[in-house]
Amino acid sequence: LLTRSTRPKRLLRAVQKNATRGDPLSVISAIDHFCRHSEWAMNVGDEKGSILDSVVSELNPNTSLELGTYCGYSTVRIARLLPPGARLITLEFNPDYAAVARQVISWAGVQDKVELVEGPSGDLIPQMKERFGVETFDFVFLDHWKDRYLPDTNLLEECGLLRKGAVLLADNVICPGTPEYLAYIRNSPRYESRYFQSHLEYTKVEDGLEKSVFLG
Numbered sequence: 001l002l003t004r005s006t007r008p009k010r011l012l013r014a015v016q017k018n019a020t021r022g023d024p025l026s027v028i029s030a031i032d033h034f035c036r037h038s039e040w041a042m043n044v045g046d047e048k049g050s051i052l053d054s055v056v057s058e059l060n061p062n063t064s065l066e067l068g069t070y071c072g073y074s075t076v077r078i079a080r081l082l083p084p085g086a087r088l089i090t091l092e093f094n095p096d097y098a099a100v101a102r103q104v105i106s107w108a109g110v111q112d113k114v115e116l117v118e119g120p121s122g123d124l125i126p127q128m129k130e131r132f133g134v135e136t137f138d139f140v141f142l143d144h145w146k147d148r149y150l151p152d153t154n155l156l157e158e159c160g161l162l163r164k165g166a167v168l169l170a171d172n173v174i175c176p177g178t179p180e181y182l183a184y185i186r187n188s189p190r191y192e193s194r195y196f197q198s199h200l201e202y203t204k205v206e207d208g209l210e211k212s213v214f215l216g
């Protein structure tokens with residue numbers, strides 16, 4: 001049976017061809033080059049990616065969660081900045097994307113910091129304490145289906161998975177947009193939010209990241 005080439009598989013081939021094993025920065029730039037010059041893909045990208053980097057570097061999170069792994073681009077961006085012993089759990093619904101992401105993550109050499117779990121976030125979040133031994137998250141990156149941002153944030157609250165001072169960083173709050181999530185998080189007395197204006201990855205269209213600190 002001919003295995004159909006998909007965009008994530010072509011992206012992975014570009015990484016294996018152009019990036020150096022064990023060098024996360026070369027993996028990041030190989031994906032950005034592929035998305036700029038070959039095929040656009042919905043990675044957070046280099047412009048919003050540098051905002052992501054600064055939030056992670058400032059926070060130095062011990063336990064992080066990513067919703068929506070896709071090809072592992074932001075997984076690598078986050079994991080490369082984590083201190084020794086810190087860990088990132090990333091949730092991915094689509095097994096084909098997960099298979100590609102695992103290879104991108106190991107090509108970058110950050111697999112020891114990353115736990116990729118396949119399944120829908122709505123089912124997996126309530127399992128974080130018992131099954132994954134998580135106490136609370138210090139950092140959460142939301143980049144999955146836009147209508148899951150709010151229900152998953154409520155789930156994280158209800159499951160007691162956010163510590164006082166935990167940071168939520170949400171991609172695409174303008175494009176494609178996450179209106180219900182924005183309305184909730186900007187009006188809730190339990191969060192202190194700030195919008196970082198940027199552009200939709202690899203384009204001139206406006207987009208941005210919403211950074212929200214959980215106040216407890």
Ligand SMILES: Nc1ncnc2c1ncn2[C@@H]1O[C@H](Cn2cc(CNC(=O)c3cc([N+](=O)[O-])cc(O)c3O)nn2)[C@@H](O)[C@H]1O
Nearest residue numbers: 042068069070091092093094097119120121143144145148
């Ligand atoms: N509830 C979920 N649980 C686990 N994984 C999920 C869930 N929802 C989506 N995913 C996974 O996220 C990955 C990537 N993904 C993200 C989205 C939603 N994001 C976008 O649609 C998007 C769209 C644009 N865009 O259209 O310009 C730009 C972006 O930066 C985006 O994140 N859909 N699939 C996919 O592999 C999917 O299986």
Ligand SMILES: [Mg+2]
Nearest residue numbers: 044143171172
């Ligand atoms: Mg996104």
